Amino acid sequence: MLQQTQMATVIPYFDRFLRRFPTLTELAQADEQEVLRLWEGLGYYRRARALSQSARLLQEAGHETVPDDPDLVGSLPGFGRYTVNAVLSQAYDRRLPILEANSERVLCRLYGIQQNPRDSAVRAQLWKLAESLLPKKSAGDFNQALMELGALVCTPAQPNCSACPLRVHCQAKAQSRQHEIPLRAKSTATVAVDEVAIVVQKRGGVLLVQRSDEGRWAGMWEFPHHPLEERESHEAAAGRLLAALGLECDQLSPLALIQHSVTRFRISMTCLQARYRRGVVQTPGYQNFAWVYADELPNYPLSAAQRRLARCLTQSGRVPMRSPKTNG
Numbered sequence: 001m002l003q004q005t006q007m008a009t010v011i012p013y014f015d016r017f018l019r020r021f022p023t024l025t026e027l028a029q030a031d032e033q034e035v036l037r038l039w040e041g042l043g044y045y046r047r048a049r050a051l052s053q054s055a056r057l058l059q060e061a062g063h064e065t066v067p068d069d070p071d072l073v074g075s076l077p078g079f080g081r082y083t084v085n086a087v088l089s090q091a092y093d094r095r096l097p098i099l100e101a102n103s104e105r106v107l108c109r110l111y112g113i114q115q116n117p118r119d120s121a122v123r124a125q126l127w128k129l130a131e132s133l134l135p136k137k138s139a140g141d142f143n144q145a146l147m148e149l150g151a152l153v154c155t156p157a158q159p160n161c162s163a164c165p166l167r168v169h170c171q172a173k174a175q176s177r178q179h180e181i182p183l184r185a186k187s188t189a190t191v192a193v194d195e196v197a198i199v200v201q202k203r204g205g206v207l208l209v210q211r212s213d214e215g216r217w218a219g220m221w222e223f224p225h226h227p228l229e230e231r232e233s234h235e236a237a238a239g240r241l242l243a244a245l246g247l248e249c250d251q252l253s254p255l256a257l258i259q260h261s262v263t264r265f266r267i268s269m270t271c272l273q274a275r276y277r278r279g280v281v282q283t284p285g286y287q288n289f290a291w292v293y294a295d296e297l298p299n300y301p302l303s304a305a306q307r308r309l310a311r312c313l314t315q316s317g318r319v320p321m322r323s324p325k326t327n328g
């Protein structure tokens with residue numbers, strides 16, 4: 001959960017996740033959709049699916065906890081060198097180093113490494129340095145401390161060198177090069193993307209489609225959407241989307257404009273609502289679809305932008321609730 005995400009953001013997710021899945025067995029037995037739903041909002045959903053698959057594989061192999069076995073753990077989906085070493089050094093005090101964004105920055109500065117840390121030779125050097133620094137015992141605590149130091153003291157833009165326990169050893173500080181090390185990748189230009197999304201309504205239910213098991217947002221659900229072609233209007237793009245879905249609709253009406261970012265893409269998603277007239281749903285590029293009542297939307301894992309659209313829909317009262325409980 002903490003990869004690419006701040007601790008403060010993660011804590012409520014972590015607590016909720018552990019309340020629902022206090023053991024590996026419970027996680028292994030859970031429906032993957034429920035795991036995704038509890039992960040919703042953290043992004044990088046492939047990690048949630050990998051975690052769910054790994055729990056199942058471990059359970060099938062007869063394990064009730066993550067075993068103290070780097071080769072076995074390293075063979076699980078989603079467990080790269082960093083994750084294996086972080087888990088086993090903290091769970092079993094295995095003397096294994098870690099290297100992630102925070103520790104990488106600390107090590108580059110400490111040793112005055114001016115080359116690009118993404119370069120494979122430099123990376124290999126950093127792994128060796130991380131290993132050479134490990135104490136004989138409490139490697140997990142050491143790894144945790146190195147990451148914390150990077151996150152709280154040796155920060156990217158404003159390292160607090162006067163409070164740093166490494167200041168007398170630090171080459172970047174000695175050379176006053178803290179702001180040049182590590183070498184930063186050139187920031188890539190942002191790209192504006194115009195999209196259209198359609199909420200197709202059929203007798204109270206709305207159409208959700210499920211993404212395939214590969215690629216971004218694998219296995220997640222969403223309202224059908226796609227980018228506009230060059231000089232295409234929103235209505236024309238909506239017509240093209242409905243045709244791809246095999247549907248004919250009436251009453252295309254504006255619902256919301258949702259703006260969000262995905263990596264370097266700044267996406268403006270114009271959301272339209274349409275009333276189903278006829279057709280059988282086709283799902284090109286999707287693995288499944290469902291007609292969903294408004295009060296069922298919380299059960300489906302959606303990306304953050306799609307959840308905003310779902311909320312907008314329910315708050316606007318433009319789709320009815322079905323559940324007798326909700327309707328009173």
Ligand code: SF4
Pocket residue numbers: 106109110153154155159160161162164165166167168170171172173178
């Ligand atoms: S002295 Fe400054 S630059 Fe060096 S490791 Fe500490 S915080 Fe980072």
